[in-house]
Amino acid sequence: MKYLTPGPIQLPREVLNYINNQPYFHRSNEFKEIFSSVIEKMEKIIGEEVLIFPGTGTFSIDTMVYNYVNPNEDVLLIDIGEFSKRLGESLISRNARLHIIKSEIGDVVAPDIVEDYSKKINDLKAIAMVHNETSLGVANRYVEKIQDIASSLNAILLVDSVSGIPAEKIGKKIDVIATASHKAFMSIPGASIIFYNIKPRNLDKLPPSMNLNKFIDMKKNLETPYTPPINVIMGLDYSTNYILKIGVDNYAKMHREKTDYLKNLVKLKPVAKEEFSSNTVSAFYTNNAKTIIEDLRRKGYTIASGMGNLAKNIIRIGVMGDVNFDDIKNIAEVINYYD
Template identity: 55%
Template sequence: MKYLTPGPVQLPEAVIKAIARQPHFHRTDEFREIFREVLDKLTKITYGTPIIAPGTGTFAVDMMVYNYVNPGENVAVLVYGEFSERLAESLESRGAKVHRIKWDIGDVPPPDIVEDLCKRIPNITAIAMVHNETSTGVTNRYIDKIQNVADSIGAVLLIDSVSALPAEPIRCRVDVVATASQKAFLAPPGAAILFISREPRSNNHVPPSMALRKYLKMLSRNETPYTPPINVIYGLTVSLNYILSIGIERYHEIHRERAEILYKGIELEPIPRKYIVRSYTVTAFYTDRSKEIISELKRYGYVIAGGMGEIRDRSIRIGVMGDITVDDLNKVVEVVNRVVNR
């Protein structure tokens, strides 16, 4: 089977070989050197200090929330899908007063409206948003403008980029970004990754496993406060070498080209309403034949995903990350259209 899912993705063989080994003891010089190299490579992905903790994307998002928001604080959350709603729920679990800026499925709120609504929230301390809404295949490419809004009102910007970075680059300084290893980073699940450009600001209790200050304190020794995801880090050494060898912009372009094959070829309506918000990592389409399409693709050796949330039963999602080819994508187009036109 080949996985064209939102993640975990189809791993390159070189990554699979890298992770299939006896893990080092993480307090040795040998592992510290491997960890240092991975951290150094991550600094070339986007702005900010990289942090690696054991966990997946959800843990990375929760870690971001608990270190930058205190109970009782006012936080604006841009909501346009299932994962942005989960971000809001994470903030509510922290005890924040969440102000949802809800937008229609298939689009994102314009920055000027975000600015206007955020300025109406008293004592706002943070704005939170999802970079790539995995449930609908919608990408918010207004990060630089939203960061400007946050700066103008003295708020911190928190970004869930779990299914975007580094295939969808972040080209500006952002306060905090949460992501993970198992999607566009081409590694297995297990590494929660953060990029931070501001010191943690929470003065309330943070669970020890999430405490960013502990991780920052250990960085100078190329260590983590607790056992890191050792074998995932082995995989990241290989996948990051590949990504950086072709360059971030070319890596982005490869994903755009792959996604365009599906957008142009599949005879279904994309969920993203406008070209500018179409995801280049997770494509999503409306269909009332999702179960048939998923089943037929499986017969041909391809695994895709069904919908989520309120459009669960009337949509499909096809990821274009991982070790896949143009031939794979063309075959997917052929099979999907055959089902659609029966």
């Protein structure tokens, strides 16, 4: 079975070989050496400080919210899909006063609208957004402009880029970015990852597992407060080498080329507007989602169905990891047979 899914992704054999080792003791020099290497490379790839801790993309989002938003603070959420709504659920659980601005399906909210809406909120503390909306294959490429808007209002920008970076690039420093190990960073599930340009601003005590200040303090000595996802980090050691070897720009371009090839072959209507079509995940409308997915499985391929209200009406295809043009051609032939 080969996985062209939004994540976890089809991992290259080399990554799996790196992972298939006895975990190091996390207080040993052996672990510190590989941990230091991964941190250095990830910070070079993104250009911000990084924290790596056990968890998923969802836990990364929750941790970001709880470290950077305090109860009863006003937060603007830019809603462009299902994972935007999940970000909103996290903010609600933090007892934030949530203001929501929503886009049409497949589109994003223009920066001038975000700015006008933000200015109407008296004491805005944060803007929260999804950079790469996995549920619809939509990339919000206004993220840098929205950072400027947040900064101009003395608010912070919180970004979910779980299926985005580094294949869907951000070209400037962002206040906080939450992501995970098992998508475009090309390792196995198990690591929550946060890049930050400003330190946590929570005013109350947090559960130890999500208190980023503990991780920041221990990082100085190349340690973590608790047992880290050691074998995930081993996988990241290989994948970050690979990304830096081919270059971050080329890594993003490689994903764009595979996505363009997919969209040129598949006859279905894409969900995302062309200018916001994600590099990593594509979504297409269809009346035969279940049949297509089942037939592809019989032929050795797994893709994903839709989410939320569109669960039965779209298919989602990821091109991250060990996915080649022949794979894309093969699945396109099956899809086009039904539509």
